Amino acid sequence: MLTLSIPCDSVARAVGADQLAQALTDEAARRQLPVQVQRTSSRGLYWLEPLLELDTAEGRLGFGPASAEDVPSLLDALAADPSQHPLALGPVEQIPYLKTQQRLLFARAGITRPLSLDDYRTHGGFEGLAKAALMDGADVVAAVLESGLRGRGGAAFPAGIKWRTVRDAPAAQKYVVCNADEGDSGTFADRMLMEGDPFLLIEGMIIAGLAVGASKGYIYVRSEYPDAVRALNEAVLLAREAGYLDVTGSGVAFDLEVRVGAGAYICGEETALLESLEGKRGIVRAKPPLPALQGLFGQPTLVHNVLTLASVPIILAKGAAFYRDFGMGRSLGTLPFQLAGNIRYGGLVERGFGLTLRELVEDYGGGTASGRPLKAAQIGGPLGAWVPPSQFDTPLDYEAFAALGAMIGHGGVVVADDTLDMAGMARFAMQFCAEESCGKCTPCRIGSTRGVEVIERLIASTDPAYREDQANLLRDLCDTLQYGSLCAMGGMTAYPVASALKHFPADFGLASPEAAR
Amino acid sequence: MPDETLDLPVLQRVLEHHRNTPGALLPILHAIQAGTGYVPDAAVPEIAHALNLSQAEVRGVISFYHDFRSTPPARHTLRLCRAESCQSRGAEALAAQLREQLGLDDHGTSADGALSLRPVYCLGACACSPALELDGQVHARLTPERLRALVEGCLQEVKPC
Ligand SMILES: Cc1cc2nc3c(=O)[nH]c(=O)nc-3n(C[C@H](O)[C@H](O)[C@H](O)COP(=O)(O)O)c2cc1C
Ligand code: SF4
Ligand code: FES
Numbered sequence: 001m002l003t004l005s006i007p008c009d010s011v012a013r014a015v016g017a018d019q020l021a022q023a024l025t026d027e028a029a030r031r032q033l034p035v036q037v038q039r040t041s042s043r044g045l046y047w048l049e050p051l052l053e054l055d056t057a058e059g060r061l062g063f064g065p066a067s068a069e070d071v072p073s074l075l076d077a078l079a080a081d082p083s084q085h086p087l088a089l090g091p092v093e094q095i096p097y098l099k100t101q102q103r104l105l106f107a108r109a110g111i112t113r114p115l116s117l118d119d120y121r122t123h124g125g126f127e128g129l130a131k132a133a134l135m136d137g138a139d140v141v142a143a144v145l146e147s148g149l150r151g152r153g154g155a156a157f158p159a160g161i162k163w164r165t166v167r168d169a170p171a172a173q174k175y176v177v178c179n180a181d182e183g184d185s186g187t188f189a190d191r192m193l194m195e196g197d198p199f200l201l202i203e204g205m206i207i208a209g210l211a212v213g214a215s216k217g218y219i220y221v222r223s224e225y226p227d228a229v230r231a232l233n234e235a236v237l238l239a240r241e242a243g244y245l246d247v248t249g250s251g252v253a254f255d256l257e258v259r260v261g262a263g264a265y266i267c268g269e270e271t272a273l274l275e276s277l278e279g280k281r282g283i284v285r286a287k288p289p290l291p292a293l294q295g296l297f298g299q300p301t302l303v304h305n306v307l308t309l310a311s312v313p314i315i316l317a318k319g320a321a322f323y324r325d326f327g328m329g330r331s332l333g334t335l336p337f338q339l340a341g342n343i344r345y346g347g348l349v350e351r352g353f354g355l356t357l358r359e360l361v362e363d364y365g366g367g368t369a370s371g372r373p374l375k376a377a378q379i380g381g382p383l384g385a386w387v388p389p390s391q392f393d394t395p396l397d398y399e400a401f402a403a404l405g406a407m408i409g410h411g412g413v414v415v416a417d418d419t420l421d422m423a424g425m426a427r428f429a430m431q432f433c434a435e436e437s438c439g440k441c442t443p444c445r446i447g448s449t450r451g452v453e454v455i456e457r458l459i460a461s462t463d464p465a466y467r468e469d470q471a472n473l474l475r476d477l478c479d480t481l482q483y484g485s486l487c488a489m490g491g492m493t494a495y496p497v498a499s500a501l502k503h504f505p506a507d508f509g510l511a512s513p514e515a516a517r
Numbered sequence: 518m519p520d521e522t523l524d525l526p527v528l529q530r531v532l533e534h535h536r537n538t539p540g541a542l543l544p545i546l547h548a549i550q551a552g553t554g555y556v557p558d559a560a561v562p563e564i565a566h567a568l569n570l571s572q573a574e575v576r577g578v579i580s581f582y583h584d585f586r587s588t589p590p591a592r593h594t595l596r597l598c599r600a601e602s603c604q605s606r607g608a609e610a611l612a613a614q615l616r617e618q619l620g621l622d623d624h625g626t627s628a629d630g631a632l633s634l635r636p637v638y639c640l641g642a643c644a645c646s647p648a649l650e651l652d653g654q655v656h657a658r659l660t661p662e663r664l665r666a667l668v669e670g671c672l673q674e675v676k677p678c
Binding site for chain 2: 010011013014015044046047049182183184185186187188191223224225226259260261262263264265276277278279280281282297338339340341342343346347348369378382412414415416417420425428432
């Protein structure tokens with residue numbers, strides 16, 4: 001019996017994994033070959049998807065990217081000498097891209113079947129919860145604090161401090177809310193985790209509930225991720241049936257509900273998300289009060305990104321010291337970086353903080369997919385800065401990026417070659433802000449529309465003096481957005497715009513600083 | 518409208534199901550839209566009444582979120598990703614190709630009601646950009662030829678009678 005694995009990840013499916021699985025099953029039946037095809041999560045080595053893996057005594061052998069048309073030759077090779085097939089990659093875990101990673105959150109990626117509780121338990125699942133259930137909540141909070149874990153949703157606020165605030169807030173009802181809105185372009189780690197290892201997120205949320213004294217959790221998933229919604233709903237049912245939501249021994253019940261967003265980027269902002277969960281328009285709330293004290297339905301609420309919550313089981317299972325051994329400075333633990341855009345080897349790279357952007361883009365990513373010169377990379381989603389290659393030796397560390405006027409955010413890296421027009425991207429950033437603004441404050445609501453107009457006038461003009469004027473106006477507008485907005489939607493739209501203007505003036509028809517000198 | 522009265526059993530079932538759900542408006546709107554393809558205007562007073570909200574509040578929520586529709590959808594909905602990663606891999610050229618092939622703008626619907634276009638900002642497929650979603654199915658590593666074929670598939674299909 002041959003055991004073959006093919007991912008059921010939505011993006012593996014978007015490039016033909018279902019067709020591959022079907023063709024394999026059909027062709028094996030036709031040949032009367034005993035073959036078992038199982039659907040696992042994805043390794044995140046997307047340039048190899050669909051990636052077919054064969055179980056052997058020496059571990060899994062990989063073949064990819066494989067399509068339905070490759071099936072006859074693949075089955076021939078599997079019966080004879082697998083290593084001779086043109087798509088053969090050798091042992092998957094020896095592929096350098098994967099071998100050099102430090103996979104804590106994505107330890108099971110590509111190995112387990114997402115909805116198998118047995119697979120999850122066999123590969124270390126629920127060890128963190130077992131420990132947490134025997135601990136005092138305050139000690140769990142202390143472990144999270146000690147681990148150095150910071151929020152992975154963007155702002156990088158120390159998680160433990162938030163936990164302590166919620167734990168210490170007296171209330172009959174508290175909530176844990178998972179922010180699974182992952183609206184940032186160039187990011188997909190939340191999606192991979194929810195589709196591929198949903199029990200890990202559930203385990204993290206149960207531990208959080210125990211620690212802060214919350215009995216109800218919500219996972220707010222963007223509607224663009226229907227496969228994640230399905231996986232989570234099924235996983236919650238399975239976890240409930242297996243008794244995990246009625247934490248054994250602790251007597252504490254915790255219930256979980258999956259909610260689906262409705263296509264509003266601003267609902268990734270935590271207070272807009274809470275409004276949305278309450279059934280309202282996603283309008284940002286003024287802070288204070290902090291959601292930790294008055295969040296969902298006015299009650300103390302722990303809001304975290306998917307990756308933050310999913311880091312918790314490992315911290316509990318292996319200890320805070322183990323976790324904080326990864327990373328550098330005040331950026332501790334690992335971050336699953338996501339390589340996207342014009343990149344040869346796009347995919348997920350989980351590493352401790354501290355490697356350089358160049359290592360990520362060049363060593364892992366292999367440079368541009370087009371083979372043309374690298375122009376810039378946008379880090380941290382649509383509100384992140386465009387970083388030119390001259391700054392690529394910066395270590396991926398929250399503080400080092402903040403010092404550049406950039407941010408790591410959720411770890412998305414969108415690479416662009418020299419054909420991408422940065423003035424167009426700046427215009428797009430303003431346009432996106434205008435479209436997605438919640439409308440509560442003027443700089444963001446009106447300023448973004450003015451921004452689009454200024455950029456259009458700037459690009460259209462042939463008069464250098466007028467262009468310089470408009471560029472100054474644009475810089476002023478960026479300042480107004482940055483310092484006058486209520487939330488980071490307006491505030492950080494300045495980042496992609498100002499960075500494009502600063503590093504790529506020629507794209508705006510402006511003299512470059514060197515030429516001016 | 519007669520076709521809207523047909524939706525009432527769906528509506529009543531949904532409202533009953535969410536009678537005790539806190540903050541139920543989004544789940545209700547999603548469920549109605551899943552059942553009838555859109556949120557008919559006739560549903561608004563019923564929803565408002567069930568949730569003890571004003572009709573204006575319900576309409577405000579429907580209009581705030583891009584996902585909710587107040588009119589029936591086309592038979593197919595194609596959402597081309599227009600966000601940064603896909604732009605860096607030629608999404609704008611694909612968008613231009615779509616506009617030209619269909620003679621529609623980015624939010625247009627073909628006259629025969631076969632196909633609606635809508636932009637989307639990231640499908641989480643950015644490692645395999647460019648990408649689109651057609652009737653809930655994501656297609657990545659798009660090429661101009663593949664896009665043309667997908668569109669033709671939607672247009673040529675015979676209407677079920
Ligand atoms: C416009 C905007 C969009 C955001 N989108 C997301 C998102 O999609 N996912 C997320 O986890 N955080 C997002 N955030 C950050 C959240 O507001 C919040 O900081 C985060 O959920 C807290 O979780 P953490 O402590 O785990 O980072 C966004 C913030 C802003 C201003
Ligand atoms: S900055 Fe924009 S999104 Fe944020 S509160 Fe103001 S208007 Fe709303
Ligand atoms: S930017 Fe298009 S799929 Fe993410």
